[in-house]
Amino acid sequence: MHQADEHGPAMARAAAAGAGAEAPTARSWRLLARAWFQASRPHLKPVTIIPVLVGILVAGGEGHFDPWLALLTMLGSLAIHAGTDMANDYFDYIMYEGDAPFTGGSGVIQAGWLSPDSLRRGAWATFGFGALVGGYLAARTGWPALAFGLLGIASGLFYTAPPVRYGYRGLGEVMVGLNMGAVLVLGSYYVQARTLSLEALVASLPLVSLVALILYAESIHDIEEDRATGKMTVAARLGETRALRLYFGWVAATAVLIVAGVAAGRLPALVLVTLVPAARCLRQAPLFLARPYRHQDLYRLGRLALGLYKAAGVSLVAGYGWWWLRSALWS
Numbered sequence: 001m002h003q004a005d006e007h008g009p010a011m012a013r014a015a016a017a018g019a020g021a022e023a024p025t026a027r028s029w030r031l032l033a034r035a036w037f038q039a040s041r042p043h044l045k046p047v048t049i050i051p052v053l054v055g056i057l058v059a060g061g062e063g064h065f066d067p068w069l070a071l072l073t074m075l076g077s078l079a080i081h082a083g084t085d086m087a088n089d090y091f092d093y094i095m096y097e098g099d100a101p102f103t104g105g106s107g108v109i110q111a112g113w114l115s116p117d118s119l120r121r122g123a124w125a126t127f128g129f130g131a132l133v134g135g136y137l138a139a140r141t142g143w144p145a146l147a148f149g150l151l152g153i154a155s156g157l158f159y160t161a162p163p164v165r166y167g168y169r170g171l172g173e174v175m176v177g178l179n180m181g182a183v184l185v186l187g188s189y190y191v192q193a194r195t196l197s198l199e200a201l202v203a204s205l206p207l208v209s210l211v212a213l214i215l216y217a218e219s220i221h222d223i224e225e226d227r228a229t230g231k232m233t234v235a236a237r238l239g240e241t242r243a244l245r246l247y248f249g250w251v252a253a254t255a256v257l258i259v260a261g262v263a264a265g266r267l268p269a270l271v272l273v274t275l276v277p278a279a280r281c282l283r284q285a286p287l288f289l290a291r292p293y294r295h296q297d298l299y300r301l302g303r304l305a306l307g308l309y310k311a312a313g314v315s316l317v318a319g320y321g322w323w324w325l326r327s328a329l330w331s
Contacts, residue, residue, distance in 0.1 A: 031113075035108055035113035035114050036114070036122065038106050038107070038108050038113070039082075039085070039086055039089065039106050039108045039113075039114060039119060039122065040082040040085060040086070040106075041082075041085045041106050044081070044085065045078060045081065046309075046310065046313065047081075047180050047211050047214070047309065047313075048077050048078055048081045048180065048184065049074070049078070050207065050309075050313035050314070050316070050317060051180065051181055051184035051185045051188070051204065051207050051313075052073055052074050052077050052184055052185075052188045053074075053188075053317050054185050054188075054203050054204070054207065054313075054316050054317060054320060055073075055184065055185040055186065055187065055188025055189040055190075055192075055200060055203075055204075056070050056073070056188050056189070056192060057317065057320035057321050057323075057324055058185070058189055058197075058199055058200050058203050058320055059188075059189045059192035059193045059200070060192070060320075060324040061320060061323045061324040061327050062193060062197075062199075062327075063327075064192040064193040064194075065192055066191075066192060069137065069140065069141070069191050069192065070188075070191075070192065072133050072136065072137060073133075073137065073187070073188050073191050075133060076129070076130045076133030076134060076137070076149060077130070077152070077184060077187075077188075079126045079127070079129045079130040079133070080126070080127065080130035080149065080152045080153055080156060081156070082126045083122075083123045083124070083125075083126035083127040083130065083153070083156060083157075084123075084152075084156030084157070084159065085105075085106065086119050086120075086122045086123035086126065087120075087123040087127075087156060087157050087159075087160065087161060088105065088156075088159055088160045088167075089105040089106055089108065089109060089119055090109075090116055090119045090120045090123060091160035091161045091162070091165075092105055092160050093105070093109045093110075093116055093119075094116060095160075095162075096229055123157075127153050127156075127157070130149055130152070130153060131146075131149060131150065131153060133149065134146040134148070134149025134150065137149070137191050141190070141191050141194050142190075142194060144187075144190050144196075145187065145190060145191050148183055148186070148187030148190065149187070151179070151183060152179055152183060152184075152187075155175055155178075155179045155183075156179070159172065159175070159176075167231070167233075168230065168231045168232060168233075169232060170232055170233060170234050170236075170237055172215055172219075172233060172234075173212040173213075173215050173216050173233075173234055174212070176211060176212055176215050177208040177209065177211055177212030178208060180207070180208075180211045181204045181205070181207040181208030181209075181211055181212075182201065182204045182205075182208050184204075185200055185201075185203055185204035185207065186200050186201060186204065199266070202261060202266045202267065203266075203267070203316065203320065205257060205261065206254065206257065206258055206261070206267070206271065206274070206312045206316065207309070207312065207313060207316070209250070209253075209254045209257065210254060210305065210308050210309040210312055210313075211309060213247075213250055213251070213254070213305045213308070213309070214302065214305045214306055214309055216233075216234060216235060216246075216247065216250070216305075217247060217301040217302040217304070217305040218301075218302040218305075219233040219234070219235040219236070220235045220240065220243050220244065220247065220298050220301055221295065221298035221299055221301070221302075222235075223235050223236050223239070223240055223243065234246075244288045244289060245289065247301060248281075248282060248284075248285045248288075248289070251278055251281050251282055251305075251308070252278075252282060254278070254308070255274070255275055255278040258271055258272065258274055258275070258312070259272070259275070267316075267319070268315070268316065268318075268319020268320060268322065268323060269319070270315045270316075270318055270319035270322070271312060271315045271316055271319055272315075273311055273315050274308060274311045274312040274315060276311070277304070277307045277308050277311045278308060280304070280307075281304040281305075281307075281308060284300070284301075284304065288301075
């Protein structure tokens with residue numbers, strides 16, 4: 001889930017020129033703002049926004065909604081996600097500084113836009129903001145709100161931070177799936193409803209599976225680089241052939257999960273639209289499993305997984321939004 005900005009070298013030169021000026025200019029401030037924006041990896045934020053919305057909408061459909069608490073939940077969750085991305089960049093860099101195979105992350109350190117120390121301070125600042133929001137939400141709704149926030153901070157930090165570094169031990173997909181799926185949905189639901197429910201947990205399951213699939217898919221084309229740096233992801237442990245088999249099996253299993261959830265009346269019928277990109281993805285299986293392919297073709301797997309996630313996420317938001325509207329109109 002990491003990709004550096006392709007305009008990095010040009011921006012780095014411009015930022016360096018701005019930094020060398022005697023006084024900050026409007027242009028240098030714009031470059032600095034863009035650097036921090038890039039460091040937060042905005043293209044990944046839908047994987048926070050969608051589960052938070054799902055949790056809020058499930059609670060709303062049950063008659064629980066406080067717009068102020070909903071806004072704070074979203075802001076706190078986005079801050080923790082931004083802190084996670086910055087912390088991952090920082091710890092990856094200090095661990096593999098000068099190591100050619102490592103090219104992931106936002107690229108702001110490698111391009112010279114921000115120093116490692118700046119990124120470290122940025123991570124702590126955004127984590128701190130998330131913790132403050134969690135404390136306020138706990139004061140309003142109960143201690144589980146803070147517990148969810150602290151769990152998010154700890155799991156985000158120790159993805160790459162020593163001594164845990166669970167992302168390097170083959171646990172990345174499991175932890176990211178749980179945190180960016182179940183924890184966000186259940187936490188957002190709890191803030192509104194002051195309790196937990198099976199409905200909210202079931203709503204999170206497609207997101208748990210698909211956000212983990214995105215991370216897994218992007219690790220397949222990095223198998224050799226990850227092995228070279230000691231990052232033993234699930235894909236690195238399996239090897240390319242078995243990793244590809246698991247990828248397509250994962251897509252099929254998620255499609256079955258969605259159909260079962262709708263058939264049981266636990267998921268909105270609208271989420272069945274996810275079967276369209278799922279079928280498109282599964283049609284790629286012969287390309288990768290039955291004949292030779294180019295290594296660059298592996299990048300397609302991440303894009304397909306992201307398309308699956310967006311389809312499931314948007315349809316869940318729309319479906320639960322409709323359930324909420326229907327309950328409001330018919331109550």
